[in-house]
Amino acid sequence: xxxxxxxxxxxxxxxxxxxxxxxxxxxxxxxxxxxxxxxxxxxxxxxxxxxxxxxxxxxxxxxxxxxxxxxxxxxxxxxxxxxxxxxxxxxxxxxxxxxxxxxxxxxxxxxxxxxxxxxxxxxxxxxxxxxxxxxxxxxxxxxxxxxxxxxxxxxxxxxxxxxxxxxxxxxxxxxxxxxxxxxxxxxxxxxxxxxxxxxxxxxxxxxxxxxxxxx
Numbered sequence: 001x002x003x004x005x006x007x008x009x010x011x012x013x014x015x016x017x018x019x020x021x022x023x024x025x026x027x028x029x030x031x032x033x034x035x036x037x038x039x040x041x042x043x044x045x046x047x048x049x050x051x052x053x054x055x056x057x058x059x060x061x062x063x064x065x066x067x068x069x070x071x072x073x074x075x076x077x078x079x080x081x082x083x084x085x086x087x088x089x090x091x092x093x094x095x096x097x098x099x100x101x102x103x104x105x106x107x108x109x110x111x112x113x114x115x116x117x118x119x120x121x122x123x124x125x126x127x128x129x130x131x132x133x134x135x136x137x138x139x140x141x142x143x144x145x146x147x148x149x150x151x152x153x154x155x156x157x158x159x160x161x162x163x164x165x166x167x168x169x170x171x172x173x174x175x176x177x178x179x180x181x182x183x184x185x186x187x188x189x190x191x192x193x194x195x196x197x198x199x200x201x202x203x204x205x206x207x208x209x210x211x212x213x214x215x
Contacts, residue, residue: 002131003050005192009199010046013039016206023209031085034078035205041071042198049195052134057127065125065136073119077111077151080104082205083158083171089212090162107154115147130190137191144182152179152201159208168211174204 017039024032045068048061055061084104087095094100122140152175159172181197 002133002192006046006050009195012199013043031082035082038075041075049135073115076148077108080154083155087158087162090166092161092165111147170204171208174201
């Protein structure tokens, strides 16, 4: 059953990509470039998990899984910059401060470095079967990952200001779904929940971008 869900997540995020590329052509900026890379990383993550049982346990799957680990750690914190950019587009005036942008970049880099240390300090990749899927995971990593939870919390807070400014709640709602889904332990709902809420957050980001471009 999980193979079906991961396949669905892969194709759903892939289907969003042309929309994202179109939105980028309408308002090119670094933050949307980062969002496109985040979307590609989500597609890759779900695709490798979908195909893991076909590839089989061993060095090939482990090698293909390395970008999954690394891109998740590196790219996730950039979501804060994307949300901040969208708040500026929405007219939240105080988020246009150069000082705030510098602080946001420093915070993002701090989250990345902190997560790199947390994730790779005692890196121990092991194969895990779940409802017909096979993937490698880091046995030494904590769940939920604290830097990622901080990131999503900040995105949600920015989403509240966008909601207040232009009456558009969907970045906040999607980040709340992401935060809640990621906080639930894997042993209760399995890892597919976390992948599903990532797709929901991507929808929230692209829908918010489409909306703020009309303002």
